[in-house]
Every structure is written in structure tokens, then in C-alpha cells.
Amino acid sequence: MSSDVQSTGAAVDWELVIGLEVHCQLKTRSKIFCGCATSFGEAPNTNTCPVCLGLPGALPVLNEHAVALATRASLALGCTVHETSVFARKNYFYPDLPKGYQISQFDQPIATGGTIVVDESVSPPRVIRVHRVHMEEDAGKSVHDRFRDATAIDLNRAGTPLIEIVSEPEIHSAADAGTYLRRLKQILEYTEVSDANMEEGSLRVDVNISIRPRGAVTLGTKTEVKNLNSFSSAERAIEVEFARQRTLLESGGRVEQQTLLYDEKRNQLRPARSKEGSHDYRYFPEPDLPPLCLAPRFVQEQRDALPELPAAKRERFTARYGLGPADIEQLIGTRMLADRFEAVAASSADPRRAANWMLGPVLAAVKVSGVGTLNDHPVDPTRLGALIRLEAQGQISNTAARQIFSRMEHEPTEPLGIATRDGLLQVSDESALVGWIDEVLAESPSEAARFLAGEIKLQGVLVGQVMKKSKGAADPKKVNQMLAARVS
Numbered sequence: 386m387s388s389d390v391q392s393t394g395a396a397v398d399w400e401l402v403i404g405l406e407v408h409c410q411l412k413t414r415s416k417i418f419c420g421c422a423t424s425f426g427e428a429p430n431t432n433t434c435p436v437c438l439g440l441p442g443a444l445p446v447l448n449e450h451a452v453a454l455a456t457r458a459s460l461a462l463g464c465t466v467h468e469t470s471v472f473a474r475k476n477y478f479y480p481d482l483p484k485g486y487q488i489s490q491f492d493q494p495i496a497t498g499g500t501i502v503v504d505e506s507v508s509p510p511r512v513i514r515v516h517r518v519h520m521e522e523d524a525g526k527s528v529h530d531r532f533r534d535a536t537a538i539d540l541n542r543a544g545t546p547l548i549e550i551v552s553e554p555e556i557h558s559a560a561d562a563g564t565y566l567r568r569l570k571q572i573l574e575y576t577e578v579s580d581a582n583m584e585e586g587s588l589r590v591d592v593n594i595s596i597r598p599r600g601a602v603t604l605g606t607k608t609e610v611k612n613l614n615s616f617s618s619a620e621r622a623i624e625v626e627f628a629r630q631r632t633l634l635e636s637g638g639r640v641e642q643q644t645l646l647y648d649e650k651r652n653q654l655r656p657a658r659s660k661e662g663s664h665d666y667r668y669f670p671e672p673d674l675p676p677l678c679l680a681p682r683f684v685q686e687q688r689d690a691l692p693e694l695p696a697a698k699r700e701r702f703t704a705r706y707g708l709g710p711a712d713i714e715q716l717i718g719t720r721m722l723a724d725r726f727e728a729v730a731a732s733s734a735d736p737r738r739a740a741n742w743m744l745g746p747v748l749a750a751v752k753v754s755g756v757g758t759l760n761d762h763p764v765d766p767t768r769l770g771a772l773i774r775l776e777a778q779g780q781i782s783n784t785a786a787r788q789i790f791s792r793m794e795h796e797p798t799e800p801l802g803i804a805t806r807d808g809l810l811q812v813s814d815e816s817a818l819v820g821w822i823d824e825v826l827a828e829s830p831s832e833a834a835r836f837l838a839g840e841i842k843l844q845g846v847l848v849g850q851v852m853k854k855s856k857g858a859a860d861p862k863k864v865n866q867m868l869a870a871r872v873s
């Protein structure tokens with residue numbers, strides 16, 4: 386695009402550039418530098434001690450399990466885990482930070498250089514690189530709604546172990562940002578490194594956004610968007626900020642480096658009170674902690690503890706079960722669902738039906754019954770497999786299968802037992818079917834005559850009448866065959 390075109394006011398093709406910073410709480414029972422519990426929802430300031438309160442003379446001791454989980458997450462993201470990393474003090478003043486600094490990692494983080502694939506349907510797959518993973522402690526919490534004219538401080542969270550996962554600024558759409566976040570969360574859940582729950586604050590997302598004319602090499606001035614409650618609100622906030630920066634630049638203005646807070650209800654951004662971007666944290670190595678040195682054996686143990694990761698599962702499911710990408714994406718959503726599906730696919734020997742049952746009636750039943758997780762549902766994979774086989778063999782209709790399924794939720798009986806007892810077996814015995822067919826033809830003589838003379842489109846109507854007469858018990862496939870055979 387030539388510059389004179391731009392000066393006439395024609396629209397510039399702007400490229401959106403997004404970098405994501407994700408804070409993730411590690412699933413440890415105690416805090417990162419003391420023995421206090423990390424449990425959520427306790428009375429304010431009860432999970433505290435001299436170390437996490439920052440009292441003079443208290444010394445931090447690193448939680449080994451937190452290091453193990455940070456290492457595991459880094460390996461799952463394909464990062465290089467460094468043999469030596471260094472904790473550093475990040476100095477700033479804030480009421481919920483009693484020490485006046487946060488222990489973090491700065492120029493020597495635990496891991497660098499991973500990847501998350503956001504689209505494997507294109508060649509080569511579209512990949513977002515992970516710049517770094519570092520460990521740090523969380524700060525406390527300012528509580529604004531507890532007292533009328535005062536802000537309360539709760540230090541239960543202070544010292545909670547976190548990792549921060551920083552992407553390269555190479556995401557170019559809100560949709561890719563959403564996929565990156567969902568897949569990152571999925572990896573953190575698969576590896577059991579974190580609950581990754583945004584509502585409880587165990588996963589927090591900050592988004593860096595800038596724009597530049599497509600083809601430009603240098604990055605534009607970025608803003609940082611915080612206060613995001615969900616991945617979809619992150620996607621909406623990105624769109625809002627993209628539009629704001631475009632309008633600003635196209636009207637001759639400049640983007641100011643600042644922190645913005647997203648207001649979910651109004652779908653608006655407003656500047657944060659403090660200018661976060663202008664902080665000088667004066668990082669220096671934490672004098673109370675030696676450098677963190679990881680033995681190769683320790684790293685190997687964490688590698689060995691990794692489960693099959695979502696990307697590998699996606700590939701294996703695609704090759705093995707012949708299902709569509711949308712179904713596979715749902716089935717690998719959690720390890721529990723993926724494992725349960727595989728058990729049902731094996732016991733039914735029918736992956737396609739197993740997938741339909743898992744994603745349809747089973748998930749719905751788990752939701753409605755409130756039994757908790759999928760694994761607590763009373764219809765176990767063996768019984769469900771038996772039910773699916775009955776349906777696949779044509780012994781019961783899909784409608785009957787669903788009725789039997791809901792009965793199986795309340796009794797341990799085998800599906801065939803229920804079908805027999807409750808008269809739900811499909812009738813495919815020809816002598817029984819002939820009776821119903823003859824009755825239907827006799828009751829509608831004119832339609833019967835037209836059909837038998839070759840008006841094939843009437844077949845569906847007649848099958849419907851046979852089904853009605855048999856109260857759903859007739860095997861529709863068989864009825865169709867027998868009717869077709871009568872047309873000469």
C-alpha cells in the first residue's frame with residue numbers, strides 16, 4: 386500500500402498482535418515458601434505465618450512439590466527446563482504485599498521456549514511459541530466489599546505458588562488467543578499441575594495488545610488488558626481494544642502504553658488507576674534463596690510422570706476411531722471423558738455409537754443427575770457397551786435404548802434384562818411383522834393400491850403406520866424391506 390493511498394484516508398490493513406501472560410496456581414497443599422495451607426475459601430488471614438506475612442527475620446524454604454509441578458508443566462509445553470534458575474525480588478509497594486516485594490524469577494526463569502498448536506488442520510500447523518515459564522509467589526488480596534468505608538486485606542493467598550506462562554507476541558486474532566488459552570488450560574489439567582479454574586482465581590490471564598500496518602516489522606505501542614473472568618471475555622476484550630486502537634490511529638492519535646480493565650457487563654475498557662507499565666521493579670537476586678538447581682534425574686522423573694497429552698490424544702483418536710474433528714475435540718476435552726469414551730468404545734466395539742452416546746445422553750445425564758463427575762455415573766462402560774450392542778444389532782430401537790438407559794441409572798440390571806422385562810425388544814420376526822403390515826394395508830386400501838402399483842414414496846407413510854400399530858416395537862428396517870419386496 387502506497388503512502389498517498391493512506392493519506393487519502395483509505396482504510397489501512399491493520400495487523401493485530403497479541404501476547405498472553407497466564408498466571409496459574411500450582412496444585413500444592415502448602416504455599417511455595419512456607420507450610421501454610423493453600424486451601425480456597427478459608428476465613429481471612431487464617432492461612433498465614435511469619436514467612437508469608439513478611440515478618441522480619443523469617444526465611445523462605447522452597448516447596449519441592451511446587452518445583453516438580455512447574456517442571457512438569459514446562460515439559461508438557463515443550464519447553465527447555467533449565468538446570469539452574471534464579472529467584473529474584475520484584476520490588477513494588479501495594480497494601481496486599483506485606484514484604485514490599487514478590488519473590489519471582491527474572492532473567493533466569495525455570496524454562497523457556499515451548500509451543501502450543503492452535504490449528505493442526507493447516508499445513509504446517511499454526512503454532513504459538515511460549516517465550517518462558519517462571520515460578521513466583523502470589524500476593525494477598527484487597528477486599529473492597531467487606532467494610533463500608535475501608536478496604537480489607539486477606540493474606541491467605543500470599544505465598545501461593547504460581548507459574549507465569551508468557552507467550553511470544555505472535556497471536557493475530559482473538560479466536561487464536563481463545564484457542565491458545567483453552568489448550569493451555571487443557572494441558573495444565575491433563576498434567577494435574579493446576580485446577581486451572583478462573584472463577585477461583587487459580588488461572589488469570591493478562592493480554593498485551595498492539596496493532597501495526599500489515600507487513601510492518603516493528604511492534605506498535607502495546608496496552609495491557611486485565612480483569613478478565615473467562616476466555617470468551619478475553620476474546621471480546623481483544624476485539625474491543627483492537628477497534629479502539631484502530632480508531633485512535635486512524636484519527637491521527639497515538640496509543641498510550643497503559644493498563645486497561647475490562648468491564649464485562651458494558652463490554653468496555655477503562656484505564657487502571659495505577660500506571661503499571663511505568664513500574665521499575667528493581668529486580669535483584671533473592672538473597673535468602675540459593676539458585677534453584679535441578680538434577681537431570683529430577684527432570685526425567687517429571688517427564689515420566691506426564692500423561693498422554695491432548696495433542697497426542699487428538700492424533701491417536703483421529704487415526705484410530707475415524708471420528709470427525711469436532712467430536713474428537715469434545716471427547717478429549719478432559720482426560721476423564723477421553724478415558725471413559727475409550728472404555729465404552731472397547732466394550733461396545735462401536736466407536737461411532739460410543740461417541741454419540743457419550744457426547745449426548747451420557748453427558749446430559751451426568752449434568753442432570755448431579756452425581757458429580759462422569760466416573761460417578763452409575764451406568765458404567767461395560768453396561769453401556771452392552772446397551773449399545775443391543776441397539777447396533779437392531780434388537781432395540783434408539784428410542785428404546787434411551788428408555789433403558791434412564792432405567793439403568795436407577796437399577797443395576799443388565800440392559801437385555803430390562804428390555805425383555807419391559808417389552809422393549811424390537812420385533813424383527815417376519816411372521817409378527819406380516820400381521821401388522823397386512824392390517825395397515827387393509828385399513829388404507831387406496832394408499833395400499835397406489836403403493837403396490839409402484840408409488841414408492843408412500844412407503845414411509847406405511848412404515849410409520851406399522852410402527853404406530855406395533856407401539857414402536859417393529860424393526861423399521863425390516864418393515865421397509867418387507868414392504869419394498871411386495872412392490873412388483
Ligand SMILES: [Zn+2]
Nearest residue numbers: 419421434437
Ligand atoms: Zn505462611
